Amino acid sequence: MLPTQTALKQAFSGCSAFPSRRDPVAEAPAKRVSKWTARHDLYPVWSAIDDAKNKATKLSDAAVAEFDKASSKAQAKTGQIELYSANFYAACTIGGIMACGLTHTAVTPLDLVKCRRQVDSKMYTGNFQAWGKIFRAEGFRGVFTGWGPTFWGYSIQGGLKYGGYEFFKKFYGDLVGEENFYKYKTAIYLAGSASAEFIADLGLCPLEAVKVRMQTTIPPFAKTTLGGITTVTGKEGFAGLYKGLYPLWGRQIPYTMMKFASFETIVEMIYNYLPGQKSDYGKGAQTAVSFTGGYAAGILCAIVSHPADVMVSKLNASRLPGEAFGAATSRIYKDIGFGGLWNGLPVRIVMIGTLTGLQWMIYDYFKIFMGLPTTGGAPPPQEAK
Template structure:
């Protein structure tokens, strides 16, 4: 329909007004609010849980694996909260006129036609998109922030709250670029499945049919704008999250120090 993102925004706004550009904004707000609560809260919980299981020395030695495991587990749960709202959002954005005027109307319409299962028919591809995305998001963020503090003079604690949140935004933006690249093909497929999956069609059959229609190149449509969107969004997420942690009297995320050396007993 469009040759580029700016052309798309221009045509949509001329045809539908500025509200047209924000079609699906309501389910996006509710869906990603629910997902964010489970994702960030779950990540903190599972990071500590897995670290306690591994022990202090092993948790530091295998910290990247710990970040990956904690983020994957948190996202697995968070996507169950996100999926119904994502189904409404995608359908609102891919039907003309939008099939529903708001989140509640969209949920009721889908349930009325397809039952509760209709809200979750995109769950598997959502996991396929979001779990690798979140693993990259958290692990790369932690690694990038640690590398930034490693290159700066002094230690993380030598810097004020404003400087630490600036590091969080920078690390989040760079991590967001990697996230967008890793998850974009699955994001395209999620949108296609929610919009075009036929009633009763098997998941594998739908994937094959859609891929045959769009090809490998079609999986990367819209990547540049998604890099800008996800980079900015992820940077702001980490900055806001760390501001909240500071407000609560907690340390900012990332830049972990090595565990203290423990004295080794040599006998009585």
């Protein structure tokens, strides 16, 4: 019989000297609000956070919808890609190009400081001091010195490495037989990754030589990738681009063996720990597992391959013309000692851990985009009933 607060507000809008209060019972009789429920209008920051969360959710949903739409179009053009077919290996190669080329280029500033500190440990006292000094002397472009050969070299290497790994994993798996694959899976991962990296380094080596020289000479001996290749071949011939091949193999092959074998093992352990099967998880969860497994594998990779990485930098930067590989290695080791082989390790752990995690995330997300399963450990064989 008495008017509600809402009715009074509508009748005397703008005339009341008292703040109006909403009547939850009158406005939503089917949903009674507890008197203990906090009022959002009293907490504007809370409301702003909720608005931001809602907007982020909408953007995320829109991004997922666009991804699914683009994925459907790509799969419609390529058709259903059969596992271990030529199209499958081509897709894995493209995924490897994207994974390695983009990530290595993004961390060029870290790589620049790492290489210079490996050649001269007294050049900088820390990363931020190094970037500040380089920026003041050479500008923003100087911080990204060597990005060109980095992009091209690691794009080639990434395509051959990831595509080659999928091929050799299947090849060695067929040699031992399906029933023995799970039993010898770690050996298969190691052999497959080593074979792929052996070939991939043939494409990486010339551009790695140019990159290291650009980053360790002040000012850089060349401004462009093509200019660097021309300068090296003009002075030392084509062989000058490959004088760091042996130490590159010594760095990259153990690195890749650890990268792939430990990743497969860690991912399998994660899915064994989680409830349900791998297929029960969506795209986001599977790529999160890929990043986690990749980051952990990257830390192990950095430790295993770091001494060879130091030698690669030293040989490319200071190997004398006509000097034999063994003689150059002995001379450098006498200069730096065992401790010198570990210069720049903390920087490289951060760099390689981040790199490897992002590479596996990009690679597996691209496989999802093309309708392929993500990379992971082999499931145990089914027992016959």
